[in-house]
Amino acid sequence: MPKVEIHGYAIVSDNDRIADASGQTPAVLRNDADWAYFQAELNKSALTVLGRLGHEAHANPKGRLRMILSSSFSGLERRDDGWWWNPDKLPWDRAIQKVLPEGGRVAVPGGRQVFDLFSGSATAPFT
Secondary structure (H helix, E strand, O other): OOOEEEEEOOOOOOOOOOOOOOOOOOHHHOOHHHHHHHHHHHHHOOEEEEEHHHHHHOOOOOOOOEEEEOOOOOOEEEEOOEEEEOOOOOOHHHHHHHHOOOOEEEEEEEOHHHHHHHOOOOOOOOO
16 A cells, blocks of 8 residues: 555644534634635645535535545445545555555544544544
8 A cells, every 4th residue: 555644634632622503613723824724734635524514515616636525425425525434344454455545644524523533543544
C-alpha cells in the first residue's frame, strides 16, 4: 500500500465541543488567519474525510475529493459528490486502497465521531 498521511484539523474547547446550541461554530471562534490556513491545508490534500452532517452543511465549491462517513451504506460507494463510507462495514485499509490507490495526504476536519474514529483508539486507522 502506498503511503497515506492523515492530518486532523480542529478547534478544541475544554468541554470537547465547539458547536453552540444551534449546532453552529460560534463566530467568536472564527478568524481569517485560521480559515486561510485550514483552506491551504485542504488544498494540499488528496482527500477530505468528514461526516455526513458536515458534508451537507458545507458546500464543496472547489470540488475536492471527499469521503463522507455514513452508517446508511453497506461499505463504500462512489457517488457524484464523493465516496460514501460506512466504517462499521468496511475497514479503513480496504476503503483507502480503493479511494486513494496511489496514496496521498488525507485531511480530517471532523465532526466529533469522525475524529473519534481517527484518534487515540486501538482501532484507529493509522499509527
